[in-house]
Amino acid sequence: MISLKGQLGTYLKRKLNSPANAFIKPFSEEELRNNAPQVVTCNEYHREVSVTQNIAGKHIDRVFTFDKVFGPNAQQKDLYEQAVIPIVNEVLEGFNCTIFAYGQTGTGKTYTMEGECKRSKSGPNGELPPEAGVIPRAIKQIFDTLESQNAEYSVKVTFLELYNEEITDLLAPEEISKVALEDKQKNNCHSWKMGKEVFLETTPEGEELIKCGKLNLVDLAGSENISRSGAREGRAREAGEINKSLLTLGRVINALVEHLGHIPYRDSKLTRLLRDSLGGRTKTCIIATVSPAVHCLEETLSTLDYAHRAKNIKNKPEVNQKMMKSTLIKDLYGEIERLKAEVYAAREKNGVYIPKERYYQEESERKAMADQIEQMGMTIENHQKQIEELQAKYDYQVQQCFDLGNKLDATQASVELKQKVNSSRALYVSHFEAVQNVVRLHKAGSNAALQELSALTSSNSQSIEEFLSAEANEAKKVLDDLQETLISQQGEMAHLARELRQRFHASIEHLMNTSESVHGFLDKLFKESKRLECHATQVDEIQTQCIAEFRKAYEEQSRSEAEKLIADMTSLVSDCMRRQKEMVDAKLDDLSDSATGNKLFLDGYVSTIDGITTDLKRKWQDSFMQTESNFKDNADFSAAKHCHMELLLQKCVNSADTALERWQRTQESLNDMGNQHASTIGSHVRNMWYNNEQHDAEIESAKVMVEDDIKENSEDLIRWFDETLENLGSDHSQQVASIEQHAIDTFRRKYMDYEPTGTTPVRCEPDIPSKGTIESLRAMPMDALQEEFRENNSYESFHVKEPKPSLIPRAPLSQIN
Numbered sequence: 109m110i111s112l113k114g115q116l117g118t119y120l121k122r123k124l125n126s127p128a129n130a131f132i133k134p135f136s137e138e139e140l141r142n143n144a145p146q147v148v149t150c151n152e153y154h155r156e157v158s159v160t161q162n163i164a165g166k167h168i169d170r171v172f173t174f175d176k177v178f179g180p181n182a183q184q185k186d187l188y189e190q191a192v193i194p195i196v197n198e199v200l201e202g203f204n205c206t207i208f209a210y211g212q213t214g215t216g217k218t219y220t221m222e223g224e225c226k227r228s229k230s231g232p233n234g235e236l237p238p239e240a241g242v243i244p245r246a247i248k249q250i251f252d253t254l255e256s257q258n259a260e261y262s263v264k265v266t267f268l269e270l271y272n273e274e275i276t277d278l279l280a281p282e283e284i285s286k287v288a289l290e291d292k293q294k295n296n297c298h299s300w301k302m303g304k305e306v307f308l309e310t311t312p313e314g315e316e317l318i319k320c321g322k323l324n325l326v327d328l329a330g331s332e333n334i335s336r337s338g339a340r341e342g343r344a345r346e347a348g349e350i351n352k353s354l355l356t357l358g359r360v361i362n363a364l365v366e367h368l369g370h371i372p373y374r375d376s377k378l379t380r381l382l383r384d385s386l387g388g389r390t391k392t393c394i395i396a397t398v399s400p401a402v403h404c405l406e407e408t409l410s411t412l413d414y415a416h417r418a419k420n421i422k423n424k425p426e427v428n429q430k431m432m433k434s435t436l437i438k439d440l441y442g443e444i445e446r447l448k449a450e451v452y453a454a455r456e457k458n459g460v461y462i463p464k465e466r467y468y469q470e471e472s473e474r475k476a477m478a479d480q481i482e483q484m485g486m487t488i489e490n491h492q493k494q495i496e497e498l499q500a501k502y503d504y505q506v507q508q509c510f511d512l513g514n515k516l517d518a519t520q521a522s523v524e525l526k527q528k529v530n531s532s533r534a535l536y537v538s539h540f541e542a543v544q545n546v547v548r549l550h551k552a553g554s555n556a557a558l559q560e561l562s563a564l565t566s567s568n569s570q571s572i573e574e575f576l577s578a579e580a581n582e583a584k585k586v587l588d589d590l591q592e593t594l595i596s597q598q599g600e601m602a603h604l605a606r607e608l609r610q611r612f613h614a615s616i617e618h619l620m621n622t623s624e625s626v627h628g629f630l631d632k633l634f635k636e637s638k639r640l641e642c643h644a645t646q647v648d649e650i651q652t653q654c655i656a657e658f659r660k661a662y663e664e665q666s667r668s669e670a671e672k673l674i675a676d677m678t679s680l681v682s683d684c685m686r687r688q689k690e691m692v693d694a695k696l697d698d699l700s701d702s703a704t705g706n707k708l709f710l711d712g713y714v715s716t717i718d719g720i721t722t723d724l725k726r727k728w729q730d731s732f733m734q735t736e737s738n739f740k741d742n743a744d745f746s747a748a749k750h751c752h753m754e755l756l757l758q759k760c761v762n763s764a765d766t767a768l769e770r771w772q773r774t775q776e777s778l779n780d781m782g783n784q785h786a787s788t789i790g791s792h793v794r795n796m797w798y799n800n801e802q803h804d805a806e807i808e809s810a811k812v813m814v815e816d817d818i819k820e821n822s823e824d825l826i827r828w829f830d831e832t833l834e835n836l837g838s839d840h841s842q843q844v845a846s847i848e849q850h851a852i853d854t855f856r857r858k859y860m861d862y863e864p865t866g867t868t869p870v871r872c873e874p875d876i877p878s879k880g881t882i883e884s885l886r887a888m889p890m891d892a893l894q895e896e897f898r899e900n901n902s903y904e905s906f907h908v909k910e911p912k913p914s915l916i917p918r919a920p921l922s923q924i925n
């Protein structure tokens with residue numbers, strides 16, 4: 109395969125579904141004999157294949173549509189012309205294309221791909237027989253097209269067989285004979301074949317650019333194997349029936365159709381080979397082959413399903429970049445140089461060659477290191493797990509700390525609250541005391557007021573009484589005095605008295621009311637103070653209780669938890685640190701060990717490589733000088749050879765001229781001889797013809813004479829018999845015998861005892877050259893001629909040798925041929 113790196117050229121992109129075609133095989137003779145029912149029909153015009161299924165007594169048709177459909181009567185030519193020619197044309201345009209034959213065993217994949225050319229003969233003008241399949245037709249089309257284009261071209265064919273994940277090159281000379289033998293042994297049985305592929309690479313050359321296209325023709329194994337790749341995969345693999353390549357092909361098709369992220373191309377050699385052909389830059393065409401018979405129904409449905417699914421695989425065909433001739437030549441030179449270097453290294457053993465013991469030692473070291481690495485990996489894994497566990501514990505402790513911190517905060521808050529409550533309680537107490545004082549004061553005040561009031565009340569009533577009595581006395585006096593003068597003012601005075609009485613009663617009433625409200629207020633105050641006192645006591649109690657509890661709980665919990673936490677943390681941290689330290693130490697030790705080992709190893713390698721490099725340098729210089737001198741020698745040798753070849757060529761031309769001259773002379777003499785022989789033979793023929801005619805006339809006259817004689821004698825005999833019969837006596841048998849003897853004697857005398865007359869001409873041999881003579885005129889065989897020529901004109905000899913005399917005795921005309 110030619111590398112296409114960094115070339116110029118056209119770049120065409122398309123995105124295509126893979127064309128899928130269905131081909132229905134005709135019934136086999138056995139199926140026809142058994143009258144096998146047909147369940148698959150097709151409509152070529154609508155490109156549909158219908159499969160009739162009988163499910164629960166009902167006929168159900170499943171219809172599949174393809175790009176092209178070919179019925180049992182279709183010819184190989186039809187399939188090729190309609191489905192394959194466009195693809196081969198694309199190959200000649202520089203695309204890479206692939207054609208798969210896919211189907212159940214015995215449905216005609218090989219027939220479609222290869223055909224049956226062996227049985228039938230090719231037609232005139234090299235035409236292929238009607239049974240020829242896709243492969244011979246594609247090869248013919250490629251060659252015909254390239255020939256008609258008058259372009260320089262090269263076609264590379266690879267013919268591979270894939271069996272049990274092993275690739276065999278069927279065109280390798282030893283493989284050709286092996287396969288032929290196997291074929292014979294297996295009586296052309298196809299069961300051994302799991303997949304055959306033909307890769308055709310064409311490279312027609314233009315003025316400066318080279319087009320390169322590749323055609324892959326793949327004849328797969330029976331698809332019944334692929335169809336098992338689903339649910340029965342595990343079982344089938346266990347049974348060991350499945351070819352890995354086919355399984356993977358099934359999975360790759362599934363993955364491509366379902367647009368899965370991962371396409372398992374790398375899982376088998378077949379899919380690796382066809383990687384680019386499946387969902388890649390190659391045009392892919394699938395020919396699904398099915399049988400119309402009912403006993404193949406399941407596999408037919410599976411094949412059609414698969415092909416139909418595969419139809420949805422999207423390919424992005426791109427035309428291969430055209431290559432500059434100069435680039436190609438450069439590439440080829442590079443390749444030649446590389447191959448030369450490889451051959452040189454293999455021959456001179458100057459590559460990386462190490463002694464066996466060292467190789468084994470290094471191998472064992474490598475294995476030991478691999479084991480060590482594995483162990484270290486496991487240790488690291490364990491450490492990782494431990495670290496994870498410690499981390500989890502640490503996280504748990506951190507969480508606990510956090511929770512405790514929260515609790516602490518909450519406790520502090522509650523302590524503050526208690527303090528606040530305490531202060532408020534003190535405030536309350538002081539307030540309460542103040543209120544008590546006030547109440548006391550009020551009480552004292554109210555008592556004094558009551559006393560005052562009662563004193564006031566009693567003094568008032570006394571004074572009023574005194575006043576009234578004085579007044580009354582006075583009034584009596586006045587009245588008495590004035591009774592006479594003020595009898596008219598008595599009403600006013602009574603009124604005033606009443607008014608004063610009313611006022612007095614009102615003030616008494618007012619005082620009474622005031623004292624009642626003061627009493628109520630005081631009662632209220634008293635009750636409130638009692639309640640507050642009660643509350644304060646409760647609050648006090650609660651506070652004391654809270655403080656006591658909190659103190660107790662806090663002290664206990666915080667002490668124990670803190671202690672525990674600190675202890676845990678300390679142990680954890682120390683444990684963790686110890687382990688980490690151990691791990692780090694161990695790792696450091698390991699690393700330093702392995703580093704020391706590696707360093708030693710590397711030092712060894714470096715010194716070896718240094719040695720090898722020095723050796724190589726020296727060898728390179730030697731070989732360079734050697735190559736240079738060889739090149740010079742070769743150039744001289746080539747020049748001498750060239751001269752020698754020219755001489756030889758000139759000699760050949762001269763010999764050819766001489767031979768031509770001789771040939772012409774010989775031809776003339778042959779013509780003369782021929783003419784002579786022809787005239788001799790003519791005269792001989794004429795003589796013989798004349799003699800023959802004479803013979804005929806003589807025989808005719810003899811015949812007439814004999815007939816007359818026989819007639820005459822017969823009549824005599826009959827007459828004589830009649831007479832004898834009349835005179836017949838008792839001893840007639842003797843007479844009859846004597847008569848018979850007489851008749852026979854007469855006949856013999858007359859016709860058998862023939863004496864030649866000497867007038868009939870004698871047969872003579874014509875003077876024609878014998879077969880032996882002609883054989884002796886034949887030229888020597890070509891191989892012998894070449895051998896003789898080579899011996900007389902050896903390449904090694906620069907001198908023109910005397911030609912050796914021919915080993916085979918030759919007739920003078922031997923140079924004609």
Ligand SMILES: Nc1ncnc2c1ncn2[C@@H]1O[C@H](COP(=O)(O)OP(=O)(O)OP(=O)(O)O)[C@@H](O)[C@H]1O
Pocket residue numbers: 133134211212213214215216217218219220224298299301328329330397
């Ligand atoms: N279109 C056809 N016309 C006539 N005969 C056919 C046709 N197709 C197939 N056959 C015959 O059927 C038989 C089986 O065909 P073939 O070997 O090509 O099947 P296959 O699918 O390649 O089988 P396997 O998977 O075993 O390779 C052969 O004898 C072949 O000649």
